Amino acid sequence: MPSSQIDEPFEFDLNELLMRHSDFNKTAFPISYEPEEIVKVCRRVKAVMAEEPTLLEVSPPLVIVGDLHGQYQDLHRIFSCFSEGRVRGQQLQRFLFLGDYVDRGSNGLEVIMCLMIHKLAYPGMFNLLRGNHESALINRIYGFHDEMVQRFGSSLGEKLWNTLNETFTYFPLAALVHKKILCMHGGVGPALKSLEDIRNIERPLDDPNSNELSCALLWADPMRNSSGFTVNGVRGVSVYFGEDVVMKLCDKLKIDMIVRAHQVMQNGYSFFCQRKLVTIFSAPNYYPDKRNLGAVMKIEVDLRVGFILLQPTYKHQKGQRHFLEEFTKHNNDAEYANRIDPDRDLDQTTYEPTPTQNTTNTKSLRSKTANESGSSSSKRSK
Numbered sequence: 273m274p275s276s277q278i279d280e281p282f283e284f285d286l287n288e289l290l291m292r293h294s295d296f297n298k299t300a301f302p303i304s305y306e307p308e309e310i311v312k313v314c315r316r317v318k319a320v321m322a323e324e325p326t327l328l329e330v331s332p333p334l335v336i337v338g339d340l341h342g343q344y345q346d347l348h349r350i351f352s353c354f355s356e357g358r359v360r361g362q363q364l365q366r367f368l369f370l371g372d373y374v375d376r377g378s379n380g381l382e383v384i385m386c387l388m389i390h391k392l393a394y395p396g397m398f399n400l401l402r403g404n405h406e407s408a409l410i411n412r413i414y415g416f417h418d419e420m421v422q423r424f425g426s427s428l429g430e431k432l433w434n435t436l437n438e439t440f441t442y443f444p445l446a447a448l449v450h451k452k453i454l455c456m457h458g459g460v461g462p463a464l465k466s467l468e469d470i471r472n473i474e475r476p477l478d479d480p481n482s483n484e485l486s487c488a489l490l491w492a493d494p495m496r497n498s499s500g501f502t503v504n505g506v507r508g509v510s511v512y513f514g515e516d517v518v519m520k521l522c523d524k525l526k527i528d529m530i531v532r533a534h535q536v537m538q539n540g541y542s543f544f545c546q547r548k549l550v551t552i553f554s555a556p557n558y559y560p561d562k563r564n565l566g567a568v569m570k571i572e573v574d575l576r577v578g579f580i581l582l583q584p585t586y587k588h589q590k591g592q593r594h595f596l597e598e599f600t601k602h603n604n605d606a607e608y609a610n611r612i613d614p615d616r617d618l619d620q621t622t623y624e625p626t627p628t629q630n631t632t633n634t635k636s637l638r639s640k641t642a643n644e645s646g647s648s649s650s651k652r653s654k
Contacts, residue, residue, distance in 0.1 A: 286389065286393060289309070289389045295348070295360070301344075303381075305381070307428060307432060310385065310435065313388050313392070316392055317391060318438070318439050320392065320395055324444055325444065326444050326446070326470055327448055327471045328448070329447075329451075330368055330449050330455075331450060332366075332449060332450055333570070334399075334570075335365050335366070335367050336370065337350060337552070337554045338551070338554040338567070339403065339534065340369075340555055342379045343555045343558075344386070345379075347386065349585075353568070362398075367397065367399065368399045368455060369387060369401060370456070370531075370533040370552065371400075371401045371405070371457035371490070372405045372533065373400075373403070374406070375410070376555075376558070378419065380415065380416045381420065388400075400443055401444055401446065402443035402490065404491050406437075406440035407440065407479070408437040411437070417429075420436075442476050444475075445480070448527075449575075452528045453528060453529045453530075453575070454531070456490075456532055458492045459488060459489070459491075459513055459530075459534070460488055460492060460513055460517065460521055461487070461511050462501050466524075466525070473485060481509060493609060494518070494549060495610070496515070496610045497610055498515075499514040499515070499517075500513075515544070518549050519546075528548075529547070530548065532550075532552070537553045538565070539567070540552070540556070552567055554568055556583060563584045565581050565582060568582075
């Protein structure tokens with residue numbers, strides 16, 4: 273199809289698109305898209321996002337999802353955790369996604385299209401933040417550009433890739449849950465003095481690195497055994513922040529907790545700074561050699577929090593016993609940078625491509641923990 277045709281008027285059937293993305297096991301995969309559908313969805317999403325503030329206000333109960341990185345089947349595994357009978361989880365829960373929908377994995381287009389379509393259908397229930405990979409400078413390198421070119425050809429793929437990246441420039445950068453839990457993809461930086469600082473960031477924002485605060489919201493990382501802010505020499509952008517920063521900021525902003533994504537956690541999530549901060553990573557088996565779990569965070573109306581964990585999906589790894597053994601095996605591996613252990617820092621946070629992954633369904637298990645590192649003994653796991 274000539275690329276010029278994607279600019280012609282075109283109406284799409286939102287209900288049909290919802291059905292196409294409703295159930296991974298009952299729909300054709302990979303999903304076939306008309307170029308006009310992608311363009312039209314992007315245009316409508318931009319219009320919706322343009323009306324939203326840079327700092328979203330979100331009410332509980334809700335589910336918070338971290339990095340997905342093109343793992344479309346795992347997105348549906350997350351939805352299935354909240355299904356009731358024939359009613360799908362995406363119709364029953366409010367969701368907050370923390371970004372990094374594309375790159376690394378092989379189905380970034382399905383992931384972002386699914387989420388944008390649900391955003392159009394349920395605008396108050398699907399809340400999408402921007403991650404550092406929702407930027408043309410990054411996703412040209414780490415897989416999404418190649419994915420689009422492979423699927424649509426060089427000229428049309430490039431044009432659709434640009435259209436999607438233009439849409440990302442409208443995505444909000446942070447969210448505040450019940451005025452008590454501040455959420456973003458990356459972290460915090462010295463430019464964050466008040467919540468108004470986030471609200472005042474103007475969008476569309478083509479290059480988030482051009483603004484010190486937006487750069488930190490998408491890129492910054494916590495570091496153990498450190499104080500204040502230090503240059504993030506591993507990522508080459510933004511800063512590390514210490515536990516004292518988290519404590520002071522929670523007090524200054526009158527919030528109880530910071531929730532972020534951006535880093536692989538071996539057990540899917542990990543606490544930091546006396547449970548004042550938690551990192552959520554929702555893409556299981558992101559590092560195949562480490563077989564990391566994925567996790568999502570559930571916040572109840574009274575702000576109680578819990579986690580649902582997703583195992584890497586290998587047939588020979590099914591069962592609760594294996595789950596407990598694997599979870600306990602990694603109970604001291606929090607995956608945060610440590611100022612006194614620079615070799616570990618480089619090993620865990622270096623920004624290198626990883627192989628794309630295919631996953632299969634497996635039953636998700638809930639886990640309640642009482643350990644600072646985001647893990648527990650097998651007696652505490654359920």
